[in-house]
Amino acid sequence: MxxxxxxxxxxxxxxxxxxxxxxxxxxxxxxxxxxxxxxxxxxxxxxxxNTAARHLRKASVSILAYAFPDLSNPYFTDIGDAIATVAAELKYTVLLDYTFAERDKELNILTGMSPHLLDGVILDSHALNVDDIAEVTASTPIVLLGERLFGAPFDHVLIDNVEAAYVATSHLIATGKRRIAAIGVQTARSEAPSLRLQGFLRAHAEAHIQPDNSLLMDGGLWHRADGARAMQQLLQREQNAMPDAVFCFNDLMALGAMSVINAAGYRIPEDIAVIGIDDIEDGRYASPALSTIAPDKPEIARLAVTRLVDHIKGHASQPPASIMAPFHLQARASTLGRQATH
Missing domain, CATH: 1.10.260.40 (lambda repressor-like DNA-binding domains)
Known part of the structure; x- marks a missing residue:
C-alpha cells in the first residue's frame, strides 16, 4: 500500500x-x-x-495556471488578463482554469496537471482548506489570491479589505449620506463580507453614526441579480426607513442595485448614492458612472506572477507572506452627481 x-x-x-x-x-x-x-x-x-514526480518537477515547461471561481464576474477576467500580460513578459504561458468554486476542480488543478504539465499555480480558492493543499506544495509552487486561506503557509496577494470598505463608506458619509445600506454581508464563498463589514462599521463609528442593522443585506453569490434583489427589498421599506446610500461589496451587485433604483424613478445620487468595489469596465459606462474602490489589478498580477516564478526558480528567500496590493477610491457620478465643467 x-x-x-x-x-x-x-x-x-x-x-x-x-x-x-x-x-x-x-x-x-x-x-x-x-x-x-x-x-x-x-x-x-x-x-x-515520489522521486519520479520530483524529477519531472525539475524540468520547467514555462506554463502557469490561474485558477479562479467565477467566469461570469469580470473582475476575475481582468485579473486573468493582467496575469497573462505579466507572465508573457517573463516568457511564461498562462492556462485559465474555471473551477466553479468546487473543491474537486480546485484540487484537480493542483494535482491532476502537476507536476509535469505546470510549473506553478496562482489560485483564488473558494472551496479548499489549508490541509487540502499542503501536501502538494512540495511539487507545485502556489501563490494565493482572494479573501480565503488566511494564515496558510503560501504567499498571498490581496488588498486590505477592511481599509477598502472603510474608504468607500467614509466617502459616502463625506457626501452627506447617513442611512447607508450594505449589500453583500453574507456569502459562504469568502471571508470578504466579514472584512468589508468591519470597514463599513468602523467608518460609521468614527463619524459617530449609529448604523441601522436592518439595512445590512445578504448578497447571495454577489451577482447583478443578487444586488437587484436586495435593492428591491430596501425600496419596499417605509419612506423614512429607506437608505440614502448603498455600499455594495462588489461592482456587479452595485450595477444590479442601480438598475432597480433607476427603474423605480429615484435619482442617483441625489436620492440614493451607490458605490461598489472592483472597478470593472461595465461600471465606468453605467448611467450614472459607478463610484468604486479600484484595486491595482496590474500590481496584483505582477506580485503574484513574480512571487510564483521566484518559487519555481528557487529564488524565493523570504518566508511566505500576505502581500497587500494598493487600491484607490474612484469617485464618479453615482456618488458625486453631475460635476460642473471648468
Missing amino acids: TVHLKDIAAYTGVSIKTVSNVVNGNYEHVGPETRAIVLDAIKKMNYRP
Whole structure:
C-alpha cells in the first residue's frame, strides 16, 4: 500500500505541512522532538517519496495556471488578463482554469496537471482548506489570491479589505449620506463580507453614526441579480426607513442595485448614492458612472506572477507572506452627481 503524507500526519498527530517540511528537509519551523517523531513514523511506515514526480518537477515547461471561481464576474477576467500580460513578459504561458468554486476542480488543478504539465499555480480558492493543499506544495509552487486561506503557509496577494470598505463608506458619509445600506454581508464563498463589514462599521463609528442593522443585506453569490434583489427589498421599506446610500461589496451587485433604483424613478445620487468595489469596465459606462474602490489589478498580477516564478526558480528567500496590493477610491457620478465643467 502506498503511504502518503496525510497517512503520516494522521499517525503522528501533526499537520500535513509539518510532515512535508520534514520530508523535504525544511526543519526551520519544526522542533527537534516533532522532527524525531515524524522521522520515526516515516521509517516505520516505509514512506517513499515520489522521486519520479520530483524529477519531472525539475524540468520547467514555462506554463502557469490561474485558477479562479467565477467566469461570469469580470473582475476575475481582468485579473486573468493582467496575469497573462505579466507572465508573457517573463516568457511564461498562462492556462485559465474555471473551477466553479468546487473543491474537486480546485484540487484537480493542483494535482491532476502537476507536476509535469505546470510549473506553478496562482489560485483564488473558494472551496479548499489549508490541509487540502499542503501536501502538494512540495511539487507545485502556489501563490494565493482572494479573501480565503488566511494564515496558510503560501504567499498571498490581496488588498486590505477592511481599509477598502472603510474608504468607500467614509466617502459616502463625506457626501452627506447617513442611512447607508450594505449589500453583500453574507456569502459562504469568502471571508470578504466579514472584512468589508468591519470597514463599513468602523467608518460609521468614527463619524459617530449609529448604523441601522436592518439595512445590512445578504448578497447571495454577489451577482447583478443578487444586488437587484436586495435593492428591491430596501425600496419596499417605509419612506423614512429607506437608505440614502448603498455600499455594495462588489461592482456587479452595485450595477444590479442601480438598475432597480433607476427603474423605480429615484435619482442617483441625489436620492440614493451607490458605490461598489472592483472597478470593472461595465461600471465606468453605467448611467450614472459607478463610484468604486479600484484595486491595482496590474500590481496584483505582477506580485503574484513574480512571487510564483521566484518559487519555481528557487529564488524565493523570504518566508511566505500576505502581500497587500494598493487600491484607490474612484469617485464618479453615482456618488458625486453631475460635476460642473471648468
